[in-house]
Amino acid sequence: MRWQLKSFILRQLSVMPGGKTAYLSIQRILGTTRPQPRRDFIRAIELIELIRETGQQIEDTTCYEVGTGWHPFTPLAFYLAGASQIETVDVNPWLSLDSARKAIETAEQHLDWFCESLSLDKHEVWKRYRKIELRAKTLSQLLETMNTRYVYPGDATNTPYPSQTFDFVVSSNVLEHIPAEILKNIAKESWRILNPGGLAVHRFNPGDHYANDDFRVSTGNFLKFSESQWKPHGSGLAYHNRLRCSQYSRIFREAGFLSLIEKTRVDERVLQDITNGMQELAQEFREFAPADLASDYMWTVGMKANVNTENDLPANRDYIVQQTPKHRTGNA
Numbered sequence: 001m002r003w004q005l006k007s008f009i010l011r012q013l014s015v016m017p018g019g020k021t022a023y024l025s026i027q028r029i030l031g032t033t034r035p036q037p038r039r040d041f042i043r044a045i046e047l048i049e050l051i052r053e054t055g056q057q058i059e060d061t062t063c064y065e066v067g068t069g070w071h072p073f074t075p076l077a078f079y080l081a082g083a084s085q086i087e088t089v090d091v092n093p094w095l096s097l098d099s100a101r102k103a104i105e106t107a108e109q110h111l112d113w114f115c116e117s118l119s120l121d122k123h124e125v126w127k128r129y130r131k132i133e134l135r136a137k138t139l140s141q142l143l144e145t146m147n148t149r150y151v152y153p154g155d156a157t158n159t160p161y162p163s164q165t166f167d168f169v170v171s172s173n174v175l176e177h178i179p180a181e182i183l184k185n186i187a188k189e190s191w192r193i194l195n196p197g198g199l200a201v202h203r204f205n206p207g208d209h210y211a212n213d214d215f216r217v218s219t220g221n222f223l224k225f226s227e228s229q230w231k232p233h234g235s236g237l238a239y240h241n242r243l244r245c246s247q248y249s250r251i252f253r254e255a256g257f258l259s260l261i262e263k264t265r266v267d268e269r270v271l272q273d274i275t276n277g278m279q280e281l282a283q284e285f286r287e288f289a290p291a292d293l294a295s296d297y298m299w300t301v302g303m304k305a306n307v308n309t310e311n312d313l314p315a316n317r318d319y320i321v322q323q324t325p326k327h328r329t330g331n332a
């Protein structure tokens, strides 16, 4: 589909009454809300691997997820890996009893692979999986059996939790959909609700999402538009903040986080277009480094480093900044 057509449809749905419900129905018809357990487990595994890279573990930890989406694969993965409490919030009501049930059912045939990927004890993971009450009558009852609570509408900038409640604040494919000012407040609130040494762990896609459906354009396509030109295409249901990786980095540092891991994936086609002068750049993007502009994925871990001495830092001091990711992430 041409990206301009998709932008037009999303724009209409964003402003018409009942647009969100219509959007959900269209997604269902197109099959885009079908659970994709392998893909979504991979994304959750990446979050867990990032945590482990810092020397921390999931067993008996508490986790806050921003942006649940249609299927609770991140909470499921954290529960199966041993987390004792997972709170997951969204500003849209995409998750339902039916979608959660389907996702958890489809996860079953990938469980052995999931355990092997994370070197988890299969016996323990299967035991946890079997504890999930798929016949529960409500979504909250179902999620409760996997130590999870879903909050909709949830405001990650202003949570009801006391300071120092969670070990991790995580998200997958969400931060690019949040305006910079809200993101700054989410980063500050994350810092508040995290325990000392707690981690903000995020993976997201800073590239132009229209490139997923229209192969005529690249993930750098939106860089040629000024803020006002982009607005009609990147608002409402199609919102994308167009922030570059260096800007995310600054937001978390300014909220007080110590950056432990930052990895980015560069779209070589976009990089080449930029260096050859083939990618037009709007004024607001001209000051960025080409690799920053061409990045189409980022993985970041910031620690609430309430540290006074070197000894307070986590065991694994081998911090990783700007490595080529070994991750298996696909698009969007």
Ligand SMILES: C[S@@+](CC[C@H](N)C(=O)[O-])C[C@H]1O[C@@H](n2cnc3c(N)ncnc32)[C@H](O)[C@@H]1O
Pocket (backbone or CB within 6 Å): 040, 043, 066, 067, 068, 069, 070, 071, 089, 090, 091, 092, 094, 154, 155, 156, 171, 172, 173, 174, 177, 178, 182
């Ligand atoms: C692309 S979906 C990703 C969902 C899920 N994390 C996944 O990986 O499948 C982005 C989700 O972020 C949610 N979202 C956007 N802004 C948000 C905010 N400020 N707070 C919480 N969730 C938000 C959207 O409603 C949507 O469900």
